Amino acid sequence: MAVPERPVRPSYRERRFDLRATAMFFGLSAVVLIIVGLVARAAVDVVEQRPAWAAVLALVTVATTLAYGRRRRRVSAARLARRTTEALEAATSTALDALEAERPARAPGAAWPEVPPSAVHGAPEPTLVLDHDALSPDEFEQAVADLCVRDGCSQVEVVGGAGDLGADVVALTPDGRRLVVQCKRYGDDNKVGSQELQRFGGTCFTVHEADVAVVVTTSDFTAPAVEYAEQCGIVCVDRAGLHAWRDGLAAGPWTVATGGGCGGR
Numbered sequence: 001m002a003v004p005e006r007p008v009r010p011s012y013r014e015r016r017f018d019l020r021a022t023a024m025f026f027g028l029s030a031v032v033l034i035i036v037g038l039v040a041r042a043a044v045d046v047v048e049q050r051p052a053w054a055a056v057l058a059l060v061t062v063a064t065t066l067a068y069g070r071r072r073r074r075v076s077a078a079r080l081a082r083r084t085t086e087a088l089e090a091a092t093s094t095a096l097d098a099l100e101a102e103r104p105a106r107a108p109g110a111a112w113p114e115v116p117p118s119a120v121h122g123a124p125e126p127t128l129v130l131d132h133d134a135l136s137p138d139e140f141e142q143a144v145a146d147l148c149v150r151d152g153c154s155q156v157e158v159v160g161g162a163g164d165l166g167a168d169v170v171a172l173t174p175d176g177r178r179l180v181v182q183c184k185r186y187g188d189d190n191k192v193g194s195q196e197l198q199r200f201g202g203t204c205f206t207v208h209e210a211d212v213a214v215v216v217t218t219s220d221f222t223a224p225a226v227e228y229a230e231q232c233g234i235v236c237v238d239r240a241g242l243h244a245w246r247d248g249l250a251a252g253p254w255t256v257a258t259g260g261g262c263g264g265r
Helices: 019-049 051-070 077-102 117-121 137-150 194-204 223-232 239-246
Strands: 154-158 169-172 178-184 212-217 234-237
Touching: 137 154, 137 169, 137 178, 178 194, 194 212, 194 223, 194 234, 212 239, 223 234, 234 239
Parallel strands: 178 212, 212 234
Antiparallel strands: 154 169, 169 178
């Protein structure tokens, strides 16, 4: 009588537990998770600041996924880290290119424009003109006003024009007196006469309420004009006196004592 043989079950060899391999697996997994987290965080920041770059990151992610799907063999940790690094470098390069494109263009070798000092410290100081003969009457009035500002006057205004009644520049002297100036932009052969001084003398004190009345000219004064100015207390500043005032060799005409003075005081 034949006894049937029992089928022999194949014996499986139990795999030996490898602590080193297990530790390496978990270590590589942690590295991958950290890299994925950093990439995700960078992607969120980029989307918030530059929505246009989100498309670039999306394309990089899709390309990486497709390349991973095509290759089914096991990818080593070094290869995975290399691919991630390449993707980050590509995204960073694109971001830097976009930032460079947004910067204002400048000529090669040119320096970036600096902020003018007047924008930081206030309005620039008035520019004092050296050649008053080259100015128009209106420009000469402004030049005299600039001299007043330079020497400490406040509330300086150029008021010359039609109906000014002889006042071209008004201001407050450093000690608080009201200053009224008439400007005469004349040539060397055209002196300021007594009639002009009389017209100014009739309005500077009564109409403009001047504490100090001054007539400034690029020419000179006639003898009768000088005599009238001394009588009514008008300060006369002739060409020589104007140059001394301009060059800082003489104080402002409002420092002249009451009673007036001519010929550069």
